[in-house]
Amino acid sequence: MYNVAILGATGMVGQEMLKTLYQRNFPFKSLKLLASARTGGSIIEFNGQKMTVEIASHESFKDIHIVLSSAGEAVSRELAPQAVKAGAVVIDNTNAFRMDDDVPLVVPEVNAAAIKKHKGIIANPNCSTAQLVVVLKPLHDYIPIKRVVVSTYQSVSGAGKDAVDELLNQAKAFLEGNEVTSKYLPKQIAFNLFPHIDVFMPNDYTKEEIKMTNETKKIMGADIPLTATAVRVPVIIGHSEAVTIEFEKPFSPQKAKEILSKAEGVKVFDNPVGIEYPTPIMAVGRDETFVGRIREDISHPCGLNLWIVSDNLRKGAALNAVQIAEKLIEFKMLQD
Amino acid sequence: MYNVAILGATGMVGQEMLKTLYQRNFPFKSLKLLASARTGGSIIEFNGQKMTVEIASHESFKDIHIVLSSAGEAVSRELAPQAVKAGAVVIDNTNAFRMDDDVPLVVPEVNAAAIKKHKGIIANPNCSTAQLVVVLKPLHDYIPIKRVVVSTYQSVSGAGKDAVDELLNQAKAFLEGNEVTSKYLPKQIAFNLFPHIDVFMPNDYTKEEIKMTNETKKIMGADIPLTATAVRVPVIIGHSEAVTIEFEKPFSPQKAKEILSKAEGVKVFDNPVGIEYPTPIMAVGRDETFVGRIREDISHPCGLNLWIVSDNLRKGAALNAVQIAEKLIEFKMLQD
Numbered sequence: 001m002y003n004v005a006i007l008g009a010t011g012m013v014g015q016e017m018l019k020t021l022y023q024r025n026f027p028f029k030s031l032k033l034l035a036s037a038r039t040g041g042s043i044i045e046f047n048g049q050k051m052t053v054e055i056a057s058h059e060s061f062k063d064i065h066i067v068l069s070s071a072g073e074a075v076s077r078e079l080a081p082q083a084v085k086a087g088a089v090v091i092d093n094t095n096a097f098r099m100d101d102d103v104p105l106v107v108p109e110v111n112a113a114a115i116k117k118h119k120g121i122i123a124n125p126n127c128s129t130a131q132l133v134v135v136l137k138p139l140h141d142y143i144p145i146k147r148v149v150v151s152t153y154q155s156v157s158g159a160g161k162d163a164v165d166e167l168l169n170q171a172k173a174f175l176e177g178n179e180v181t182s183k184y185l186p187k188q189i190a191f192n193l194f195p196h197i198d199v200f201m202p203n204d205y206t207k208e209e210i211k212m213t214n215e216t217k218k219i220m221g222a223d224i225p226l227t228a229t230a231v232r233v234p235v236i237i238g239h240s241e242a243v244t245i246e247f248e249k250p251f252s253p254q255k256a257k258e259i260l261s262k263a264e265g266v267k268v269f270d271n272p273v274g275i276e277y278p279t280p281i282m283a284v285g286r287d288e289t290f291v292g293r294i295r296e297d298i299s300h301p302c303g304l305n306l307w308i309v310s311d312n313l314r315k316g317a318a319l320n321a322v323q324i325a326e327k328l329i330e331f332k333m334l335q336d
Numbered sequence: 337m338y339n340v341a342i343l344g345a346t347g348m349v350g351q352e353m354l355k356t357l358y359q360r361n362f363p364f365k366s367l368k369l370l371a372s373a374r375t376g377g378s379i380i381e382f383n384g385q386k387m388t389v390e391i392a393s394h395e396s397f398k399d400i401h402i403v404l405s406s407a408g409e410a411v412s413r414e415l416a417p418q419a420v421k422a423g424a425v426v427i428d429n430t431n432a433f434r435m436d437d438d439v440p441l442v443v444p445e446v447n448a449a450a451i452k453k454h455k456g457i458i459a460n461p462n463c464s465t466a467q468l469v470v471v472l473k474p475l476h477d478y479i480p481i482k483r484v485v486v487s488t489y490q491s492v493s494g495a496g497k498d499a500v501d502e503l504l505n506q507a508k509a510f511l512e513g514n515e516v517t518s519k520y521l522p523k524q525i526a527f528n529l530f531p532h533i534d535v536f537m538p539n540d541y542t543k544e545e546i547k548m549t550n551e552t553k554k555i556m557g558a559d560i561p562l563t564a565t566a567v568r569v570p571v572i573i574g575h576s577e578a579v580t581i582e583f584e585k586p587f588s589p590q591k592a593k594e595i596l597s598k599a600e601g602v603k604v605f606d607n608p609v610g611i612e613y614p615t616p617i618m619a620v621g622r623d624e625t626f627v628g629r630i631r632e633d634i635s636h637p638c639g640l641n642l643w644i645v646s647d648n649l650r651k652g653a654a655l656n657a658v659q660i661a662e663k664l665i666e667f668k669m670l671q672d
Contacts, residue, residue: 151487225635299561
């Protein structure tokens with residue numbers, strides 16, 4: 001049994017981590033909830049229990065075996081090394097360490113073995129990448145992928161609780177004929193959308209888009225060219241992706257469906273005649289990454305098109321982190 | 337001066353046609369508003385004037401020079417030939433005749449000359465195609481396009497007034513904690529989205545997606561391979577498109593910006609540093625097709641990525657139809 005700490009416990013991902021640990025009966029002996037000074041000290045109610053959230057500091061990690069961290073890049077940079085020094089393994093959901101050579105970046109269905117090389121920190125990928133690679137990997141194992149083009153439809157929960165409130169408040173204001181104002185997101189999001197997630201980089205990609213390119217390569221262990229357009233849409237939870245893949249050889253949609261229906265963590269939901277395809281709302285609270293609209297790419301002889309949807313707070317964040325922790329136990333890499 | 341009829345005058349596109357004729361000072365002598373039996377007979381108020389909508393029949397087109405038609409495919413199939421027989425030129429916004437060899441499919445900025453070959457009917461393309469080709473054409477003229485991958489973010493007004501009401505009612509119900517029901521759209525659209533516009537075809541593409549492939553080829557007069565994923569999003573007006581283009585040779589983003597800033601009907605809005613890129617809300621009521629996020633495709637040496645947004649009721653429908661009518665006059669192809 002393990003002492004577990006959630007760093008960033010009051011955020012949307014932190015809350016989902018808490019829920020996931022309970023839902024999966026994670027073998028924890030104790031659970032410590034940590035947050036920054038802004039929300040630390042507050043009381044969280046969960047499963048009828050009141051739990052106090054402590055303010056995270058260098059001293060917070062004594063006797064902790066596992067830290068699930070999602071309190072932002074700056075907090076991770078400061079506290080993760082301290083937690084490691086105190087003897088914990090940190091599973092970090094921020095962008096702080098993902099591309100560090102010393103830090104495995106892991107989606108258990110794809111590269112669980114990378115966990116074995118960790119030096120205290122294991123990184124959880126960006127939400128859009130996690131749901132993409134669980135689908136790409138089994139296809140790539142069958143016929144190598146040559147190139148990927150992705151357009152995302154990313155929900156507002158990816159930007160945090162304040163952004164979700166902003167969406168709901170804007171929608172209400174709009175419906176009541178009142179002025180719509182934006183504070184947490186760069187533009188109006190209610191009844192609107194924009195191709196802008198995270199900051200812009202020198203090559204005019206956003207950091208979100210570049211993360212998808214780099215993290216996919218690192219997790220897949222293959223130099224697969226990938227270009228992305230990341231778009232924020234007025235959906236609360238659930239990221240969707242329109243994905244066009246070029247393979248080394250032709251890949252029939254039928255074969256892709258067959259492979260994906262056996263793939264771990266993936267659920268094929270693809271029956272156009274029955275009006276069945278994944279949508280964000282149906283993915284909420286679900287662990288699976290849903291894939292539908294599997295069809296030939298009529299613009300390329302070796303292409304396939306897919307539509308991938310997942311709960312960005314689950315597979316895109318909390319679930320993946322807890323799965324990594326489970327693998328640490330399975331690999332006997334934690335002393336309890 | 338011309339006698340003009342709007343067929344489908346009570347619909348969203350019909351209303352926009354009316355507005356556009358006035359805004360552009362179209363030289364009409366008389367304006368006849370026509371609709372099917374369901375809404376025919378109603379009174380429309382426009383510019384402080386009350387206008388009666390007549391029920392369209394075979395007899396409606398006597399002395400009419402131009403019919404702008406947007407009352408659905410079935411109505412066009414029945415009445416357009418009658419209007420032509422009565423001596424009118426029909427500019428048809430439905431899917432009824434677009435791929436007929438005898439019918440020019442026209443976006444004036446791209447292939448105005450095709451109008452000269454009309455035999456009574458000229459087709460207006462699908463909304464998603466119109467805004468795409470005005471951007472593709474000037475680029476293709478500079479370096480030929482080899483392949484296009486498009487993901488759309490299409491607003492609910494593309495599905496008509498009832499669908500827009502459904503979005504607003506669902507949003508209200510959701511915010512008030514009430515049950516959300518769908519009647520006009522296949523799934524919940526408020527705070528959700530789905531990759532399903534028009535019906536599914538045998539190859540598992542939707543008809544909307546196939547229209548983009550076929551219409552783009554016909555308008556561009558070039559056999560350009562194109563694959564599309566068409567997605568309905570909870571936006572009221574304004575279609576967005578994430579577009580990845582492969583050219584025969586490398587195409588610098590800088591050169592593309594330069595070419596597009598001079599292109600007719602196109603407005604480059606692309607300044608990431610200033611957080612400037614097109615969004616649906618900014619495009620509402622505007623004639624231009626906006627393009628931003630112009631950047632290299634880091635997955636392909638000859639690729640470019642673009643983000644294209646336009647008012648689907650304007651360039652995607654009413655404006656394009658009125659522009660065709662204006663060209664008919666310019667080409668002296670109407671007798672007044």
